[in-house]
Amino acid sequence: MNQPITKHKPPRRSASRKALEQKIIAAAEIVFAEQGFNGASLEAIAEKASLSKQNMLYYFPSKDSLYHHVLKNILDLWIEKMALIEQAGDTPASMLENYIRGKLEISRVHPYGSKVFANEVIxxxxxxxxxxxxxxxxxxxADIELVRSWITQGIMDPIDPEHLFFTIWASTQTYADFSAxxxxxxxxxxxxxxxFRRAGDFLTHVLLKGLGLKNI
Structure with a gap:
C-alpha cells in the first residue's frame, strides 16, 4: 500500500457503472472510517454495499485500490469545490462566509470520507x-495570495493567511472527524x-470579526 495518489483523467464509463462504483466507494468510506485500513475487510465492504465480494472485486481489484479511490473521492470534492478564490460574493466577508459554510456542508454530507482523510493524515x-x-x-x-491582496488593500486586518486557513479547516472538519x-x-x-447551520453562524461571526470584517 505504497503507491501515491495522483490525479488523472479517468476513462469514460457508463452511467450505471459509475453509479455502482460510487455505491461501493460510499460503503468503503464507512468501513474504513469505522475500522481503519488495517481493520477493514473486503468482505465487510462488500456486505455494506450489498454486493458479493467477487462482484465488487470486478470494479476494484484490491483493498488498496478501494482505499485510494475513497481518499481521492473526498479530496477531489474539497479541491474542486472549496477554492476561496472561486467563492460567490463581491466582498471578502461574503466569500469567506461561503467558504466556511461550504466546508461545513462537506463535513455534514461526507463525514466518513473526512474521517478516512483525517486518519490518513494522522x-x-x-x-x-x-x-x-x-x-x-x-x-x-492562490487563496493565500487573494487574502494577502485584501490585507494590502486595507480591507482586512494584517493576519497570517496560512493560519487563517488552518483554523478554518480544523474548526469545520471537527464536526465530521469528532462528530461523536x-x-x-x-x-x-x-x-x-x-x-451545522448554528456552527456556521458561530464560526463566521467569530472569524470575520477577528479579521476586522463585517458579517453580511
Whole structure:
C-alpha cells in the first residue's frame, strides 16, 4: 500500500457503472472510517454495499485500490469545490462566509470520507503526498495570495493567511472527524442540519470579526 495518489483523467464509463462504483466507494468510506485500513475487510465492504465480494472485486481489484479511490473521492470534492478564490460574493466577508459554510456542508454530507482523510493524515499521509503537492498546494497558494491582496488593500486586518486557513479547516472538519464527541456534548445521538447551520453562524461571526470584517 505504497503507491501515491495522483490525479488523472479517468476513462469514460457508463452511467450505471459509475453509479455502482460510487455505491461501493460510499460503503468503503464507512468501513474504513469505522475500522481503519488495517481493520477493514473486503468482505465487510462488500456486505455494506450489498454486493458479493467477487462482484465488487470486478470494479476494484484490491483493498488498496478501494482505499485510494475513497481518499481521492473526498479530496477531489474539497479541491474542486472549496477554492476561496472561486467563492460567490463581491466582498471578502461574503466569500469567506461561503467558504466556511461550504466546508461545513462537506463535513455534514461526507463525514466518513473526512474521517478516512483525517486518519490518513494522522498516520503520515504517505498515500497523499504527491496528490497534495500537485493539487492542493497550487490552490492553497492562490487563496493565500487573494487574502494577502485584501490585507494590502486595507480591507482586512494584517493576519497570517496560512493560519487563517488552518483554523478554518480544523474548526469545520471537527464536526465530521469528532462528530461523536460534539453530539455527546450537545446531548444528541447524531448531529442534525440545524447544528451545522448554528456552527456556521458561530464560526463566521467569530472569524470575520477577528479579521476586522463585517458579517453580511
Amino acid at each position: 498516520s503520515g499521509a504517505s498515500h497523499l503526498q504527491v496528490y497534495l503537492e500537485e493539487n492542493l498546494l497550487p490552490q492553497f497558494t 464527541q460534539v453530539s455527546l456534548a450537545l446531548g444528541k445521538s447524531e448531529l442534525e442540519e440545524e447544528d
